[in-house]
Amino acid sequence: MSVFADDKLVVAISSRALFNFEEENRIFESGDAQAYMALQLQRLDQPARPGIAFSLMKKLLAFNDAQAQRVEVVILSRNDPVSGMRIFRSGKANEIKLERGVFTQGRSPFRYLKPLQAKLFLSANAEDVKEALAAGFPAARVLTESVQAGANYPNEVRIAFDGDAVLFSDQAERVFQDRGLDAFQQHESDNVLQPLPEGPFKPFLVALHRLQASGTPAMKIRTALVTARSAPAHERAIRTLMHWNIHVDEAMFLGGLPKGEFLREFEPDFFFDDQTRHVAHAAQHVPAGHVSGGITNQGA
Template sequence: MSEIKLTESAPTEDNGEEKDWAAAKAFFDNLKTNKPRPPKPRYAVTIAVSSRTLFNMVKERKIYEDEGLEKYVAYQMEHESEPLMPGVAFPFVQALMNVNSRLRQLYPDSEELFDIVLMTNNHAQVGVRLINSINYYDLSIERFCMTGGESPIGYLKAYMTNLYLSKNSDKVTEAIEEGIAAATMFTADTDNELKIIVKQHGLDTFFEHEQEFENKPLAQVP
């Protein structure tokens, strides 16, 4: 079963909303993706990506801002079978999964290099559409964390996150201040491949270099 981490409560407008959250949480705990969950790789690079960065939820966000939480949740439930459109981090996540797939072909006995965690502060009932979208695009994401509106920092630390990707610059800044490498993503203009130059020294040397500098944040880019 997918690993799902939820907080005990979420920002609510009244007691009825708290009860609704509890019921939705119980339902969400039983959801599964199409892929069985393999053991977490010991030496994987853990990348946490926010749901609004992985998927394009601009329209849904506007409903939330203009019409409120109840209308937002109702819309998501009504469209739970309709996959969300890819967001700015989607090509990057696909690229990481392509690397995992290629490494499994080259080194069948090796563990996966990248482990993806989906971070979201969405209402639990919205998780149905998120998981349906993950299944639709055949993404290898089985680890989910719903923060219930709380800061993601504690959860990022619990998952031993190596990189956090979000559209929210404030959360990215907070993560960096806590020593977690993080980046704000704006546009999806990358290919579905992670282009790694290893012609001079080979793949093993590249991995050795990345391990040596694993705690040094990458330079900022657009």
């Protein structure tokens, strides 16, 4: 059995983010826990279909080989242990390696992220994601209504990130919300040489670059920054990444244009954004997740 290492990318994921359990979840949400457990037990030998984050997990696990286990996917779920049996069986049937799982039977599972040493948490439960973000973990609510990832890049993990409140802090976004676009542009020009503070997903981006550097030539990682920023505010974002000694493969400074069509062309396995309208539009084209932190989500 593997043990966690400092350089291992551990991803914690809920069962609904990894597999399509939407039919079963409707019973779970109705409050009839016994009926839910009975249905999962009845379907024990019926593998669940891949969910929205399945492609991302499958590709990340492809970085493992006989020499090194660089990635581990761990189930972290509000499911009960009985339902956990079906999740593990579904993993085996779908050829996705699952060894560890924590099942909390309706209780919030986010507190187990620390002992798991998770560097990313994906869940369909909004409250669990908020708690994980508040505890300092990169986390996103998977939109289960998202379009599934495409199949054009089987040997590339393709991930797209929004900038402010995702890769970067919401410092600049607060200026925009309080004082408008002109003040935001001026603020970013005045502070162009001052790196932005890091946001919740900077550690995950760092982990991806470490994985790329230590990984296998059979798999590659391609990242994109997809932001509503435009010139002249683009420069501070680029300089911040340079200061971190991190590069992204593509950068899209869209100046408020809808992101979905651009993401459709990039074809990511997953896209992360803090604004619900951007995430909802993106989900019509690609797998998407809502990072429910920062000023735009206060009071939500």
